[in-house]
Amino acid sequence: VGGLKKILHKLEDIEVFEDKDLTKFSTLQLKARGDLIRVKSVKSLSNLLGKFFDNNIDYTLLGWGANTLLKEKSEKPYIQLAFPIPDDCLKIFRERYVLPANIGLNILTSHASKFCLSGWEVFTGVPASLGGAIFMNAGTNLGEIGNLVESVQIIDKKGTEKKIEVDKNSFSYRKNNFLKPGDVIVSATLIHMGKDTDIPNKIRDYLNFRKQSQPLQKKTCGCTFKNKIVSNSGVEATCHAGQYIDKLGLKGFRYKNLRISPVHANFIENLGESTYTDFVEFVGIINDELELHYGFKFDLEVRL
Numbered sequence: 001v002g003g004l005k006k007i008l009h010k011l012e013d014i015e016v017f018e019d020k021d022l023t024k025f026s027t028l029q030l031k032a033r034g035d036l037i038r039v040k041s042v043k044s045l046s047n048l049l050g051k052f053f054d055n056n057i058d059y060t061l062l063g064w065g066a067n068t069l070l071k072e073k074s075e076k077p078y079i080q081l082a083f084p085i086p087d088d089c090l091k092i093f094r095e096r097y098v099l100p101a102n103i104g105l106n107i108l109t110s111h112a113s114k115f116c117l118s119g120w121e122v123f124t125g126v127p128a129s130l131g132g133a134i135f136m137n138a139g140t141n142l143g144e145i146g147n148l149v150e151s152v153q154i155i156d157k158k159g160t161e162k163k164i165e166v167d168k169n170s171f172s173y174r175k176n177n178f179l180k181p182g183d184v185i186v187s188a189t190l191i192h193m194g195k196d197t198d199i200p201n202k203i204r205d206y207l208n209f210r211k212q213s214q215p216l217q218k219k220t221c222g223c224t225f226k227n228k229i230v231s232n233s234g235v236e237a238t239c240h241a242g243q244y245i246d247k248l249g250l251k252g253f254r255y256k257n258l259r260i261s262p263v264h265a266n267f268i269e270n271l272g273e274s275t276y277t278d279f280v281e282f283v284g285i286i287n288d289e290l291e292l293h294y295g296f297k298f299d300l301e302v303r304l
């Protein structure tokens with residue numbers, strides 16, 4: 001029995017997989033192996049984090065892996081939430097929704113479409129768990145999820161459960177400002193802006209737009225680079241990373257088994273058995289090219 005299993009053998013409601021093939025645990029599907037712990041209840045998560053704290057073990061939370069690059073051999077164990085989704089949480093229209101962090105945004109989008117929830121269209125088509133979306137303040141050009149979050153329930157690195165009230169200052173572009181290292185979101189309370197009968201149309205149109213403008217059938221991690229705000233003589237403008245890469249004629253440019261998507265220049269497609277190292281090298285090459293031509297690099301949106 002390996003080290004992790006020994007330390008965690010008394011804990012209930014968890015499954016431990018040592019040295020598991022994790023290639024399919026991220027949407028980019030880089031070749032990856034590591035230890036994975038599936039946690040089935042909030043109490044077991046609290047016990048697990050307490051144990052990790054006592055044994056000085058660091059960990060990484062994994063949602064849908066839609067914005068995370070997994071390493072060929074991870075030193076830290078991954079934790080994946082597998083809480084039961086209550087049957088009744090999305091059956092009826094509510095003023096506010098208390099939802100487990102592992103619920104998929106796609107399920108929330110279906111609910112928003114059915115009950116015409118204004119505000120919930122902002123995350124249409126974003127592949128994510130609710131926890132991953134809040135961590136990243138995921139959004140589209142319709143808005144960001146941060147504006148819909150009223151509070152989150154977390155377990156901190158010592159295993160203590162806490163409630164954090166949040167507002168719009170708790171978020172910035174693709175970033176939350178309130179979680180501390182090791183905090184795990186276990187559930188969140190979401191609000192909306194009332195009913196709007198146009199929401200189902202907005203959601204449908206936006207899904208169609210995404211189908212045409214993004215390589216949704218390929219293995220990617222969404223946008224690789226963050227857009228950049230630059231200030232020129234006091235006037236702020238957003239530089240869209242994809243447009244800058246496209247202007248250099250780099251759509252379709254290939255490095256090993258990775259290529260810049262011919263459909264969307266900020267997406268990198270994994271065409272074969274690529275690795276974390278390949279991806280980091282490729283991103284470095286693209287950023288060097290951007291710096292050479294425009295005088296600046298773009299920060300990564302994807303988390304290394």
Ligand SMILES: Cc1cc2nc3c(=O)[nH]c(=O)nc-3n(C[C@H](O)[C@H](O)[C@H](O)COP(=O)(O)OP(=O)(O)OC[C@H]3O[C@@H](n4cnc5c(N)ncnc54)[C@H](O)[C@@H]3O)c2cc1C
Pocket residue numbers: 027060061062063064065066067068081101125126127128129130131132133134135136137138139140183184185186214215216220221222223303
């Ligand atoms: C095809 C495609 C299109 C995309 N389009 C968009 C888009 O339009 N807009 C956008 O914003 N993003 C987009 N993305 C990126 C991605 O969907 C988002 O960043 C999303 O929020 C990631 O959620 P996740 O559950 O996969 O998180 P993961 O990638 O698994 O994790 C992301 C980060 O959140 C942390 N985390 C996850 N769950 C928790 C939790 N419960 N508690 C604490 N920390 C947690 C992880 O440790 C990690 O640091 C796209 C990705 C793909 C593949």
